[in-house]
Amino acid sequence: MSYAYLFKYIIIGDTGVGKSCLLLQFTDKRFQPVHDLTIGVEFGARMITIDSKQIKLQIWDTAGQEAFRSITRSYYRGAAGALLVYDITRRETFNHLTTWLDDARQHSNSNMVIMLIGNKSDLESRREVKKEEGEAFAREHGLVFMETSAKTAANVEEAFINTAKEIYEKIQEGVFDINNEANGIKIGPQHSPTNPSLPGATGSSGSQGGGCC
Amino acid sequence: MDSMYARFKNVVVGAVVGHEVGSNHDYSSKNQKLEPKFPYSRPHFLNLDNEEIHISADHRLRPIIHPSKPLPYHAGYAECINAGKSRWNEDQAVYRQGVLTKPEVQFSIPYTYYGIFDGHAGVGAALCAANQLHHIIHEKLVDSQDDIWADFNGKRSVICKQIDLLVIGALESAFKEMDQLIAEDRTKYLAPGGCTACVALFILGKLYVSNAGDSRAILCNNNNFQPLSMDFTPESERDRIRRLVENQPSLIGDEFTSKEFLQPLKTVDLGKTVMFRDAHMKGWAYKTVEQEDLKSPVIVGHGKRSRLMGTIGVTRGFGDHDLYAIYTKVQIKPLLSCRPEVQVYKINSTDKNEVLVMGTDGLWDVVCCSKAAEIVQKSITSFSEKERYICAATCLVGFARGSLVNDHNWQLKNGKQASCDDISVLVIPTFPYKLEYEELCKKYNQKLSDS
Ligand SMILES: Nc1nc2c(ncn2[C@@H]2O[C@H](COP(=O)(O)OP(=O)(O)O)[C@@H](O)[C@H]2O)c(=O)[nH]1
Ligand SMILES: [Mg+2]
Numbered sequence: 001m002s003y004a005y006l007f008k009y010i011i012i013g014d015t016g017v018g019k020s021c022l023l024l025q026f027t028d029k030r031f032q033p034v035h036d037l038t039i040g041v042e043f044g045a046r047m048i049t050i051d052s053k054q055i056k057l058q059i060w061d062t063a064g065q066e067a068f069r070s071i072t073r074s075y076y077r078g079a080a081g082a083l084l085v086y087d088i089t090r091r092e093t094f095n096h097l098t099t100w101l102d103d104a105r106q107h108s109n110s111n112m113v114i115m116l117i118g119n120k121s122d123l124e125s126r127r128e129v130k131k132e133e134g135e136a137f138a139r140e141h142g143l144v145f146m147e148t149s150a151k152t153a154a155n156v157e158e159a160f161i162n163t164a165k166e167i168y169e170k171i172q173e174g175v176f177d178i179n180n181e182a183n184g185i186k187i188g189p190q191h192s193p194t195n196p197s198l199p200g201a202t203g204s205s206g207s208q209g210g211g212c213c
Numbered sequence: 214m215d216s217m218y219a220r221f222k223n224v225v226v227g228a229v230v231g232h233e234v235g236s237n238h239d240y241s242s243k244n245q246k247l248e249p250k251f252p253y254s255r256p257h258f259l260n261l262d263n264e265e266i267h268i269s270a271d272h273r274l275r276p277i278i279h280p281s282k283p284l285p286y287h288a289g290y291a292e293c294i295n296a297g298k299s300r301w302n303e304d305q306a307v308y309r310q311g312v313l314t315k316p317e318v319q320f321s322i323p324y325t326y327y328g329i330f331d332g333h334a335g336v337g338a339a340l341c342a343a344n345q346l347h348h349i350i351h352e353k354l355v356d357s358q359d360d361i362w363a364d365f366n367g368k369r370s371v372i373c374k375q376i377d378l379l380v381i382g383a384l385e386s387a388f389k390e391m392d393q394l395i396a397e398d399r400t401k402y403l404a405p406g407g408c409t410a411c412v413a414l415f416i417l418g419k420l421y422v423s424n425a426g427d428s429r430a431i432l433c434n435n436n437n438f439q440p441l442s443m444d445f446t447p448e449s450e451r452d453r454i455r456r457l458v459e460n461q462p463s464l465i466g467d468e469f470t471s472k473e474f475l476q477p478l479k480t481v482d483l484g485k486t487v488m489f490r491d492a493h494m495k496g497w498a499y500k501t502v503e504q505e506d507l508k509s510p511v512i513v514g515h516g517k518r519s520r521l522m523g524t525i526g527v528t529r530g531f532g533d534h535d536l537y538a539i540y541t542k543v544q545i546k547p548l549l550s551c552r553p554e555v556q557v558y559k560i561n562s563t564d565k566n567e568v569l570v571m572g573t574d575g576l577w578d579v580v581c582c583s584k585a586a587e588i589v590q591k592s593i594t595s596f597s598e599k600e601r602y603i604c605a606a607t608c609l610v611g612f613a614r615g616s617l618v619n620d621h622n623w624q625l626k627n628g629k630q631a632s633c634d635d636i637s638v639l640v641i642p643t644f645p646y647k648l649e650y651e652e653l654c655k656k657y658n659q660k661l662s663d664s
Contacts, residue, residue: 036600067604
C-alpha cells in the first residue's frame, strides 16, 4: 500500500496503563482485556488520511518496566510523535509523568510531538486523577491532552490522528526536515527515488536495497 | 540512515563480518545471474512482515526483536542488527521439533532442535544452514533410528553403538553434508560467504550441543555457568592448522610462513637471532632471521583479533568455498573445518532455574559468561515463567548492544565499547524438557507392560 508519508510514533508510560490496548484498539478496533506483558518493543501500523493524503503510522509500543528502560530509551530517537500514557485510576502513574517526559525530551529530537493521554476513562467510579489535573499538566509542559478509553474506544482514533495532524502541520510549516529520517518521518515510496526492497542472499555485497532504514 | 550506512560500507566492502577484515570472495561473472536459494529473511518464528524486516534493519536504532508467539518450553530469543557494518543482519536462528517414529510399536521419540548461525561476507550461507541443516540432521537420525530404538529398549546388541555416539555421529555427518551442499549449490544459486553453526538438540533426556565456529553455548544455573562449547578461532585452532600445514606446506602458498615468532619481524630484523617455532614443533627454539621469515605468519593476533592468513577470524563453519587470503590467490577453505565439537549433557538437574544460553559472538565479545548468568538469573526472578526467558534474551541483547552516545558510539553501561556486531541470543530452560522426557519414559514403560 502506498502512502504520502510515514510517521513513526512511540507509546510510553508506566506498565499497565493500557499502552498495548490503545494500540490494539487503534490498529485492530478491538479490546483485549488480558494483554500479554510487552517486552522491549512491539510494532503496530495503520493507514490514516489527513488533508486527503494517505499517511502510514508506524507505532512502537514499549515496555513500561524499569528492567527495559535503558532499551526503550534508545527508541525515542527517530520518533515523530509520542503518546505519553497514564491511568486515570492510578495516581502513581500520573505522578511518574515528569520522569517519562524528562526521559523523552532528553532522548528524542526536539520537534517530537507529544500527546498526553489519560487512559481508562470508562472507569469513572475508580478515577483518582481529575481531568483538570491532566489538562493542567499538559498546559504546563506544552503537550496536547486527551482522555481515552482503550476499552470503549472513546477518543482513541482522535488521539492517534490528532498527533498526526500536529506533525503534518509542522511539516507544512517547514519545522521538520522530512529528508532526514532521523526525525521519524519518511516520504512514501511513490515520492521517493528509491523503492525499498529486500535483498537476495547477497549480503554485504548487496547494497542495492538501500534507502529503507 | 543511508549516510550512516554508506560511511560503514566503504570500510567493509567484501569484509569478513565480525572479524573486521578484508576478504575477496570470488563473485565470478557467471555467478551474477544466479538467484539466492533462500531470500533474505529473519528467523521464521519471529513472523516479521516485510515492513518489520526493514524496521529490524535500522542500524541507527538497532531495535531488539523478539518472538511474539511462544517457542517450545517458553524459550526466549532476541536479536538486533549490527551498527552499520553490513546492510542486513547476517545472523540467523531456527528451532524445529520432530519425531523419530517406530510404526511397529506406535510410539515416537520427540526431539527439539535450536540453532544459531553467524554469517560473514554475506547472508547466503547462514540462510542455507538455517533452512536446511535441521532436515539433514533429521535424515541422519532416521538413518540410525533402529539402533537408537534398540538402545532405548535396553536391548543393545554388540554391533549397536550407544545412543550418545549415534546422535553425535548424526550431528557430525550432518554438518559435513551441509557444507558439501553449500559447495555444490554454488553452481546453481548465489550464496556468498560463510557462517558459523551452533546447534542444540534435546533428545532422549540429553542435550547435545554441536558447535563449529565462535558462537557459544553455556548452561546457566543460579548465577553459575558451565560452558557447553568452545570457540574455534585461529588462535584456539593453532594446533589443528599447524598439523595441516606440516603435512601439506603448499596449502599456505608462497605468501605465508608456517613459522611463529614472538613478534612480527621486519627487514631490520634480518640476521638477528629470534625465538620461533615451526609447524612441526610444540616447543620454542632460536633461529637466525632470513628473508623467508619476513612473510606473514599463517596465524596472527590474539583472542578475538586472531586472523587466519590475515583474513578470517573464525576457523570452523559452513561455506567460504571461494574465500581467498586477502591480496593473494591462496585459498583459505582447506584450512577451515566444518567439523563440530559435540558436547553431551544429561539433563538430570532438579533445578528449575537451569537454562541453556546460546549466542553469537556479538554477545560474547562484550558479555562474559558469568555476567550472562547474572543477567539471566535476574530475569528469572523478576518475570513470570511465560515471559522470563524472552526477557532474559532481550536483556542480554540489550546489555551487549548498549546505547548510542553522541550519535555515533555504542557504549555499555560502564562506558566501554558495546557490540557493533549482529547479536542473537537463545535462552532455553532445561527443566520443562526434563519433565517432558520423564513423561515419555513413563508412557513407554506403561505401553511395554500393557502389551
Ligand atoms: N477498563 C479499562 N481497562 C483497560 C483500558 N486499557 C487497558 N486496560 C486494562 O489494563 C491492563 C493493562 O493494559 P496493557 O495495554 O497491557 O498496559 P500496558 O502495560 O501499558 O501496555 C489490561 O488488563 C487491560 O485490560 C481501558 O481503557 N479501560
Ligand atoms: Mg504493553
